[in-house]
Amino acid sequence: MSVDAGVGQDVGAPTGNATLVERLRSRLRPDQVRDGAAEVHLYRRDASNMEGHAAVVCFAESTDDVRAIVQVANEFGVPFVARGSGTGLAGGAVPMGGAIVVSTSKMNRIISVDALNRLAWVEPGVLNLDLSKQIAHLGVHFAPDPSSQQTCSIGGNVANNSGGPHCLADGVTSAHIHAVEVVLPDGSVTVLGGEDPEPDGYDLRGVFVGSEGMFGVATKVCVRLMQNSPDVATMLLDFASVADGAQLVSDIIADGIVPAAVEMMDQLCLRAVEEFIHAGLPVDQAAALLIEVVGLPSGVVAQVERIRELAALRNVGTFRVAADDVERALLWKGRKSAFGAIARIKPNYYLHDTVVPRHKLPEVLEQVYEIAARHDLLVLNVFHAGDGNLHPLLVYDAREPGVIDRVHAAGDEIVRVSVAAGGVLSGEHGIGLEKRDLMPLMFSEIDLAAQGDLRRAFDPRCLSNPDKVLPSPAGCGDIHSIPEGAWV
């Protein structure tokens, strides 16, 4: 694969790059600025299969460091891209145009925790699960929980509005961010939002969350913490038909119950995971639902019983309720280790992320199976059924000639049928490069121009993570190229 998808910049030239690196080293400690071939090569991509080209990689340790890097970027007219753990799947952290990569992974301190008022200030490089683990003794947690929560950073969660199973009851990540200290694209520093609930002016906090690194770099984040629940029930239900399981999800919600999480795995996924972790999963059934309800004891018991009644009407097979924390952890391990388990089937996978209205789940899942079959691909489904957030996994062996083209074609069709069913392009992975050129499926030129207006207000020079989210010409007039590996 080619490593150079950069466009429109001349910083790739050795002399220009040497001057840039020298300038950065004068503003940071020299060891924070890396331009060795191996490191620059390593940071050309994130967890997607798209690649760009980094001019240099800087490891920021403070707000001042980030400000210095952004100031240098402005001096040289070179783009920059913030990067947390690099777990993004939509290419949001892929450096375009020979960008400076600003790694925030060393900014990983929990600055303060106010357990009484349930908020905490953290640096962007703090890992999602580390935060909840370190504050568990205070009886609180950070609700957004992407499957990658052991490795993904809070800064990345903010950039992509990335949630997980527990967004169903607790809301998407945006609802869990009170304030963000940011280095704006011109190098100035401010705080968007605040600890107070109704800061004056426009909700700049709200627009920064999910802006995919294009409105500046987050250097501190004030997160909302949630009370841990006194009681929890985790259920595993299985079904002979995917449609029955999917219908039950709608039945439960329509009945007025919003479980903490409702996750679905189809048969291929169940089998892969069971071989991997031996949790006693129902490998002969078409699908299983993992449902969790939380709260006070009587409410939890009543909800479990009501779900049992509704499930019976949808021909549930077994209805297993985790007897203790050990069994609960095992069931969740099954859900969260799905991606590891899949490596046992084929070496490569492409994970998709779309959302459809819940009542369309059975129909769209049928279409997903049909699309995969037509392209002669295996597809596994493991996803957030409660909010209709599909995650079809196309598994393949990249060594097989022509398979990549089939994977991309199938992926494109999956996104299109999701949007056609009244859904959206992404639930939590972001638009990035992956879906940038599919934005017109949902938005008119006028709609996209409004998003471009907001981008321009934050970043008139278009230096902060250019070429993402907005298809040309709605953005800054960046010249777009299709990076290697993109299926768009």
Added chain:
Amino acid sequence: MILDDAVAAFATEVGASDPITISGLGTRGGPVAGVRSVTAPTGIEWIQPAEMTIRCGAGTPVVDVDRALAEHGQCVAIPEFGTIGGALAVGHSGVRRLGWGPVRDTVLQMRYVSARGDVVKVGGPTVKNVSGFDLCRLLVGSRGTLGLVADVILRTRPRPAHERWFTSERDPWELLTELYRPTSILWNGTTAWVLLDGHPVDIEMQAASARLSPAAGPPDLPIHRWSVAPSSLPSFRSDEAGTFVAEIGVGIVHHISPAPPRTPDRETIELHRRIKFEFDPDGRLNPGVAVLAGG
């Protein structure tokens, strides 16, 4: 599709030139005086209970939305007065914010009419969506200065089958710590009011364990609204009784005096100026309305 026609007609009425203002039921300040005024489309297009979503015109009264959702055992976290559009334009949440979250989180998708007279769609129709930059959040609380909201898709929530108000003379922060996810804790410096919802047995158990007494409802709220860090609420202890009611764990203080002015920093003022310029370069939308002191 009735709403689509109404939105198109609304855009025509807003037009692309001359100052324009918007009014709903006038409960949140009303239109700018001396400027041509329009009203947003009204009516509920659909309710999808299994999706927990509703689509309605921005001019629809909140009570109409509440009544229609009640038939499906649902509600929306928006204070029950005025219109949906007015509530979103101002962005103030109700006293249930502690448990139900802020008004801004109810919006999934909106269409607004821009300063150019175009209908612009932002956000997505599903309860979870990443759809590019989050302009829904930008519009909420923007007081009609960036676009005039025409219609919305809102996220609903289950209507609590049981909820009860209580009072207590105990320290409200002890209550905040002890109670599991209370919907509201209000405090006037001496007395706390607590709203609990959920299973009736759980409500009784929580009330007994925290030694709460039944109450008829929340206290009357003074008319001014302060927004402070929730950690600074204890400093109101020294204020005279009866001058305020604070939302514990949230930071809204309903006060008899206007909120002290706040000074935004230079960067925030500049961002506001640039956003306003991009969205309404001629300043025709709600002229004279300042969303930011000093801005």
